[in-house]
Amino acid sequence: MSLDTVEHAAETPDTEQPWKELGLKEDEYARIREILGRRPTGAELAMYSVMWSEHCSYKSSKVHLKQFGEKVPANDAMLVGIGENAGVVDVGQGYAVTFKVESHNHPSYIEPYQGAATGVGGIVRDILAMGARPVAVVDPLRFGAADHPDTRRVLPGVVAGIGGYGNCLGLPNIGGEVVFDACYQGNPLVNAGCIGVMKHEDIHLAQASGPGNKVILYGARTGGDGIGGVSVLASETFESTGPAKRPAVQVGDPFQEKLLIECTLEIFKEKLVAGIQDLGGAGLSCATSELASAGSGGMRVELDTVPLRDSSLSPEEILMSESQERMCAIVEPQHVDRFLEICEKWDVIATVIGEVTEGSQLEIFWHGEQIVDVPPRSVAHEGPTYHRPFARPSWQDALQADDAGRLARPANGAELREQVLKLVGSPNQASKSWITDQYDRFVQGNTVLAMPEDAGMVRIDEESNLGVAMATDGNGRYAKLDPYTGAQLALAESYRNVAATGAKPLAISDCLNFGSPEDPDVMWQFAEATRGLADGCLELGTPVTGGNVSLYNQTGETAIHPTPVVAVLGVIDDVTRRTPVAFAEEGQLLYLLGDTHEEFGGSAWSEVVHQHLGGLPPKVDLGREKLLGEILISASRDGMIDAAHDLSDGGLIQAVTESCLRGGKGARLVVPDSLDAFTFLFSESAGRAVVSVPRSEELRFNDMCGARGLPVTRIGVVDGDEIEVQGEFAIPLSELRTAHEGTLKDLFA
Amino acid sequence: MTTRIGVVTFPGTLDDQDALRAVRVAGAEPVSLWHRDKDLHQVDAVVLAGGFSYGDYLRAGAISRFSPVMETLIEQARAGLPVLGICNGFQILTEAHLLPGAMLRNNHLHFICRDQKLRVENAGTAWTSDYTAGQEISVPLKNMDGRYTADERTLDELEAEGRVAFRYLDGNPNGSLRDIAGITNAAGNVVGLMPHPEHAVEPLIGTGRTDGLGFFTSIIKKLVNA
């Protein structure tokens, strides 16, 4: 087996290379040859192919994502923007918070447990690499139909994987979503988010500067994980001596990651690193090229110093390996010993694998011979950009014309009652506690709110009670009907959820899950959704700090519903003022904030009762969302409300049911004169919330809403042990509880 | 002189910071202890905190039990040093044979995190004197391997000697034999339980209850009066 060195590549320009098998297009391969002025070596080809993949280069999406950097709201708290491992925002008192959501969709379909587990591991390392201590995780999930046999395989595995990894890592899981829809049958969405906290001065960036500084790889040994595709290279270009088939699946080791976190935080504390990057997709190729590219450019790596788990790996495979739980740091020579000492303390393997050089090339050596000599920017930051064609789908008009308003409505109280029970017990509206009880939400001892609250909230300063909150939302049904509005509704809902807890929304991250970008229909959905999100963020004043795009979520010709998931981060000065969802105080008054219209397109009611998806999603009024948010935050700070729950899918009756069950108290509701009972209970108009007001605060609360122009309607009182809609029906809490809490257990336990 | 209570950090320990906080909230001086260090640094009592030490690999607590710090701890616990094992700490204590029995995977095979009601059966241990026998408390429970198991003879002996310190109420969460949530050694200085009192020492945080604080105030009183 001969090594494909740089020298050899220059001498053998006509050697056939498997660029196609590695997923490169002909013109991309030609461009690599042009950049290098010769054919790439096998190792270089491996690096380019993986770094120029859709996953790493965002080649189809970046022309649209640009808007997030252009439509930036003024007066933002952003300290580090898009482009780094994760964005960073100022939350006051010298604290900065970094957060991000990422997808691990495809791996989780193949191997649900490990796919989901390593998804959590990856996002946590991203946050850690910014210099922050990870403090909480969230997990927005989408599965196929709840009763489909494959969902029984995928869901329990994904949930166990997220729990298995996150619990062992010591990060509280404080929120997420679980949505079932047949469109996700072959493409479950496993998105994972993480929040990290640091002081402003501790922000670390992924860059390698300072010639002479050492490149240290630390964490797990490198094995043949996740390099399935690249093995082609080893076997076709060379006569491989290693195992013929490398696994495409990576196995996570949360214990190793916990050590990596503690070790890295101790290293940060002693200010021993000049730059740092986690190893995720594309492994060392990505870490070395990105670090070098963001620094002065020059780096030299001795690949044979990388500690291996499997000695048969080829250099290409080492470069590509996606072995988990590894980090790469740039360290000044005088700090190297101390760095290695701290790693030893935590039983973490650490090795100097190279150094930053004066030059501008990334040079990689194997047994003394040079196998890579590339300008790092060309690998990491100058990948191809596509302007994929997009067009409004031919079926869009017909879908929107299929108005949900024409669907048969319940004719009387008895039918209403029956539909309420059906709704709150449907898989999408049912309690998710069978899932969320498998996640540790208490660890670290700072959890103020967690599932099933509107947003998760953690205290970040024990003295001052400063805290942060996060909610994630996305409604693929709405986005399918209108991707622009759907994306804004996801943003609005997540914003509303955070505000309902009393925290002030500051910034967002997103995870954009779509079908194939090669389909103009899908590209249109993507273009519309990003435009909607960017416009929405500008109007709400919440910048996009970063996110993730997952494309090719489709089975054959059929794409998933466009599913933009939005995570809103909020801040609260004093967590003791937070507002929970539970109606716990008998006699308190229930108020509905906002306007209710006849809006049923994409609603939970239309799905559960009629298996229908058509019409238009609810209208968005972001000005109203902002006002509602301000009222909820003021009311919480000034102690005017004891509970609040935002209204979203399932409408008012869903929210009231959840709040009553959480507090163990019933409610008597009166249908407002302006509405019919059905619309009152099931409409999904946006910009609304229900609050529980102590009688002593009633006047003050009404005055505040009136003065600021927010419509508010008194709809009832917390009372008894049933939910009664006067003149229509009553349902005992116990019956609601059975319907709401039994569903997932019956399906999956 | 303030009471010094040590909390051991093994690789993979997760709730050490919470335990240190609970010690502080209760009014004692928290002292961090490191698994590789045999020295207990003159602490008056030790908490083995929860988490997944060594990833719970092999068996929960099986690898930690052989740490250097445990050599000293086992010796001193036998000589009367008060030791509280919470969750993973309890698992370590059984692996170290400071407490009888063993902990197995929950009978439903899932990790479970919930607010758990308990009855304090023995208020005479070093860690429970601030409770009254029969008192009901609620603290978070969160574990994968929480099913307490021992042979019948051991169980009968524990019952007869009043060494079942805590029992689950309102539903056994994991299949623990005789609803056992925690036990004590014969001398009452070594106590282990699966639920997490250190997560229930501040209003608002976690479940918002402070039912767990009594563990820490109990030991402080005992040490101060000693």
Next chain:
Amino acid sequence: MARVVVDVMLKPEILDPQGQAVQRALPRLGFDGIADVRQGKRFELQVEGPVDDAALARINELAETFLANTVIEDFVVKVEEEK
């Protein structure tokens, strides 16, 4: 009744964090000379009726589709003599 054993081990190229953790603990316990440890699962099945080829074929299928996750694991089926 016969006993059939199915041994399930992670494929050699897949990371085995448990085995690694055990191995790393050995020197501390005073055991050396063990170059590698891998941890897997052992299933003991009590089979009613004869363990003929048909039965073994079924158990193989069971192992392949259920007991092992062949994405990351290999398995071996063995008939054990009842003691």
Next chain:
Amino acid sequence: MARVVVDVMLKPEILDPQGQAVQRALPRLGFDGIADVRQGKRFELQVEGPVDDAALARINELAETFLANTVIEDFVVKVEEEK
């Protein structure tokens, strides 16, 4: 290098929910005729040097003090032929 296998099983009187869960799933998967399933652990140790009586005695001790928890588990040590 020789391979020594240590099989660790829960004692028969101890409830094995993992084995039970497997067994309960069998009818759903269309398998019957399996009266009982127990799930245990299998450790494969790569031993440097000869596996003589002394080495086996050491491995037995390792199994007894570490690989198995004899309060709840039984174990068997076997030398395997290297393929």
